[in-house]
Amino acid sequence: MRIESTQSFVAAFQALPMLKSLDEYYPDLSHWYINTVVPGLVLGNDVLLLAREGQHTVGLALGKRSDTERKLRCVRVLPEAQNTGIGLKLIETMFEELETDKPHCTVAEEMLGLYSRTFVNRYGFALNSVDKGRYRPGKLEYVFN
Known part of the structure; x- marks a missing residue:
């Protein structure tokens, strides 16, 4: 690969x-x-x-x-x-x-379980905010770094 x-x-x-x-x-x-x-x-x-x-x-x-x-x-x-x-x-x-190990990224609420452990535990990403309705009405988007 x-x-x-x-x-x-x-x-x-x-x-x-x-x-x-x-x-x-x-x-x-x-x-x-x-x-x-x-x-x-x-x-x-x-x-x-x-x-x-x-x-x-x-x-x-x-x-x-x-x-x-x-x-x-x-x-x-x-x-x-x-x-x-x-x-x-x-x-x-x-x-x-x-050229950064802390890029900005967002994660849809349905995908948080797939990414949060790796982002936080492995790479030390910080959760900055949780936005409701950012991309879809009524849905949460988790904002890192």
Whole structure:
């Protein structure tokens, strides 16, 4: 397994299907990805990491690096590749790309159990706030760093 950083327009669109399952937590995620992230990748403001086994993509991470913000936007690993350390490797590689080990990130309430222990215990992330309705009416979003 290898982790690749890419600014490829083609790779960015090939990664889109891995993000589709997040639409239920982040409405219009595909629109945001195509209109915000893809241009940011081309301009060098955003980071796309792909975890590959051979030619097969098994995971990805999205990050944002600007003068005002370093953000871990997303980490996704295919179900068959979960619990193998790929997600941790993606996160740690993103720290290198963003030049910080405490990037800003948010987590939907339904996904908090998947991420909070790793974020807090392994990486020392700090929970800054809990926002209600940030992305979906009545739903909580946990804000770290």
